[in-house]
Amino acid sequence: MLTFPNAKINLGLNITEKRPDGYHNLETIFYPVPIEDALEINILNKGNGKFRLHQAGLEIEEEAESNLVVKAYKLLDDRFNLPPVDIHLFKHIPSGAGLGGGSADAAFMLKLLNNKFELGLPDDTLEEYAAKLGADCAFFIKNRPTYAEGIGNIFSPLPLSLKGYRIWLVKPDIFVSTRDAFAKIKPHHPEMSLKEIAQLPVEEWNGRMVNDFEESVFPQFPAIGEIKEEMYRQGAVYASMSGSGSSVYGLFKEDAVLPEVDFGEKAFVYKGQFTDI
Numbered sequence: 172m173l174t175f176p177n178a179k180i181n182l183g184l185n186i187t188e189k190r191p192d193g194y195h196n197l198e199t200i201f202y203p204v205p206i207e208d209a210l211e212i213n214i215l216n217k218g219n220g221k222f223r224l225h226q227a228g229l230e231i232e233e234e235a236e237s238n239l240v241v242k243a244y245k246l247l248d249d250r251f252n253l254p255p256v257d258i259h260l261f262k263h264i265p266s267g268a269g270l271g272g273g274s275a276d277a278a279f280m281l282k283l284l285n286n287k288f289e290l291g292l293p294d295d296t297l298e299e300y301a302a303k304l305g306a307d308c309a310f311f312i313k314n315r316p317t318y319a320e321g322i323g324n325i326f327s328p329l330p331l332s333l334k335g336y337r338i339w340l341v342k343p344d345i346f347v348s349t350r351d352a353f354a355k356i357k358p359h360h361p362e363m364s365l366k367e368i369a370q371l372p373v374e375e376w377n378g379r380m381v382n383d384f385e386e387s388v389f390p391q392f393p394a395i396g397e398i399k400e401e402m403y404r405q406g407a408v409y410a411s412m413s414g415s416g417s418s419v420y421g422l423f424k425e426d427a428v429l430p431e432v433d434f435g436e437k438a439f440v441y442k443g444q445f446t447d448i
């Protein structure tokens with residue numbers, strides 16, 4: 172059985188408070204983007220252990236044991252004693268990009284196991300399992316536009332559609348530490364709530380919808396800020412860094428022509444268009 176875990180972008184990200192436990196409260200909108208990994212499971216012949224992981228595509232440094240698809244399998248196996256599985260994962264979504272690729276793989280693995288082994292788990296239960304694997308992981312169960320608050324783990328659905336808009340996304344060969352990015356920020360509440368801004372036409376987001384991480388990340392890595400400037404030079408109606416970086420996306424009108432731009436040999440570049448959710 173085969174599935175295609177997709178990435179997300181953050182539309183706005185306000186870091187509002189530092190908590191006594193050292194974490195930060197924030198508000199953001201997660202929106203699915205059609206950049207996809209491929210994930211397949213088959214039943215593994217007896218005598219080969221409980222799982223085998225075959226990886227292809229972009230490399231991830233993790234050992235198989237700490238790959239999030241394996242963690243997802245183990246979580247359900249502990250509860251349901253699943254048959255052994257042969258896992259094939261093709262990574263296309265860059266890691267450390269603020270695109271949630273690892274979380275997407277984990278959530279889609281839960282859904283895949285639920286279907287393959289007819290566990291009958293409803294979305295709410297799958298979301299509870301997903302939340303154990305990462306703060307944003309549960310978003311990928313329903314995989315619909317979502318307003319997130321708390322430490323990024325309390326969700327409510329949001330009526331929002333980017334249908335027709337083109338997206339140009341670039342992830343330069345730069346690693347941003349999420350922990351350091353948080354540490355450099357002075358939390359504050361925004362003047363206008365993100366939910367309100369999201370109801371405005373996309374053309375009115377620039378200057379209102381903000382990713383607070385940009386203020387801590389761009390001075391340290393000017394090349395990331397320059398990608399955002401390039402997006403606006405090319406006619407983006409809205410551009411932003413996603414999550415804690417390092418990817419940057421631009422949203423363009425349906426009829427926009429996106430030219431070839433050299434963002435460096437090792438940059439990941441994606442051009443696509445939103446369809447209906």
Ligand SMILES: C[C@@](CO)(OP(=O)(O)O)[C@H](O)COP(=O)(O)OP(=O)(O)OC[C@H]1O[C@@H](n2ccc(N)nc2=O)[C@H](O)[C@@H]1O
Pocket residue numbers: 181193194195196197199268269270271305306307321322323349350353413414415416
């Ligand atoms: C900020 C977001 C928004 O989408 O960034 P991206 O991962 O998408 O870039 C995520 O919530 C990130 O979540 P995640 O990437 O899972 O972060 P974690 O590994 O859990 O946390 C790394 C470190 O960031 C800090 N941290 C994380 C989340 C939070 N709400 N407050 C924090 O202060 C903590 O110091 C933590 O040790």
Ligand SMILES: Nc1ncnc2c1ncn2[C@@H]1O[C@H](COP(=O)(O)OP(=O)(O)O)[C@@H](O)[C@H]1O
Pocket residue numbers: 231232233237238239240265266267268269270271272273274276277414416
């Ligand atoms: N299946 C997976 N795909 C991507 N990253 C994974 C996976 N399993 C574990 N990881 C680890 O999770 C971390 C976060 O990756 P990811 O969610 O893709 O990026 P981001 O937090 O920037 O959205 C990486 O350090 C990576 O090594």
